[in-house]
Amino acid sequence: MSLIEKLSERLKRHPKRVVFPEGDDPRILQAARLFASRKLGIPILLGERTRIKEHAARLDINLENMRLIDPLRNDELELFTQKFQGLLRFKDLGLKEAQEYLSDNNYFAAMMLATGNADALVAGATLRASSALRPLFQIIPLQSNVASASSMLIMEVADKRYGIDGTLFLADCGVIPDPNEDQLGDIAMITARLASHLTGVRPKVAMLSYTTKSTRSMLPITSKMKSATALAKQKFEKYYIEADVDGEMQVDAALDPHTAQQKKIEGSVAGKANVLIFPDLSSGNNAAKMMQILGGARTYGQILTGMKKPAAEISRGASAHDIFGTTVIVAAQAVDKNFLYVIHPDD
DSSP states (O other): OOHHHHHHHHHHHSOEEEEESOTTOHHHHHHHHHHHHTTSEEEEEESOHHHHHHHHHHTTOOOTTOEEEOGGGOTTHHHHHHHHHTSGGGTTOOHHHHHHHHTSHHHHHHHHHHTTSOSEEEEOSSSOHHHHHHHHHHHSOBOTTOSSOEEEEEEEOSOTTSTBTTEEEEESSSSOSSOOHHHHHHHHHHHHHHHHHHHOSOOEEEEEOSSSSOSSOOOHHHHHHHHHHHHHHHHHHHTTOOOEEEEEEOHHHHHOHHHHHHTTOOSSSTTTOOEEEOSSHHHHHHHHHHHHHHHOOEEEEEEEESBSSOEEEOOTTOOHHHHHHHHHHHHHHTTSGGGGSOOOTTO
């Protein structure tokens, strides 16, 4: 059974509401229909109701058990406007300016998520990443022990020997261009925690570099990953995260037991990694796209991490199947909110 199938079983017992700012997009409509028909929860489609219905009719999609909301004609607009003006970032906005923000489906969706009118959010089908991410970063607060939001991709490969029965967790592939050591420690911590929650399997986290346990290279990227590995270990211990972490190491040593043996890399992560932490956005994003195009890997995400609400920013090239899988993942995060956060030992 795949990860998406397992999480779907969880959602059948605990269905959730997922809001889609781009409610008239054909792929969103198809993914939402699948989510609703499998009784995983209620899709909330934002947009002009007539337009959504026209697109659904053209695709022969039944809108039963879905909510259609036009932000400009919604009863919650006045309440959302007041709450929006109450946010520190927007406290100086007048009524008209605040309503202009909320006329944007992405801001309205983020407010639905923030106020508990939706359990999770999926955006980005037709937008540049910055346009989909900005409202979320401005409205949804960070977890108390995290300095920066980041992201995670979940990839399923055909060869079940890799990762967790073919499932790998990659971070950060979508948000922080050049994370520093502390940010990488946070990314490792958050990704491991979420991987454990979604799979029930102990995470094995590889901090990646172009070197493996180098004793000679003093280039900044090598030293950054060495320091990040040490910081990640400290954070895992401090926040009681049951996971293994090692680095710096090349991806072949992280994933392939034979290569790890040849390079004389020992430990619980070498050759068995299921969580891959990249040194920067360029390496992570390009590695993921190569896996998708050349290896045929199924890709879900970007799953946004480090925030107090579950959300995803999908690629404009995502298929309806990719969007459905991503929707299942963020909805499953909302089943038990305790697993979303890294609890401080003093809390």
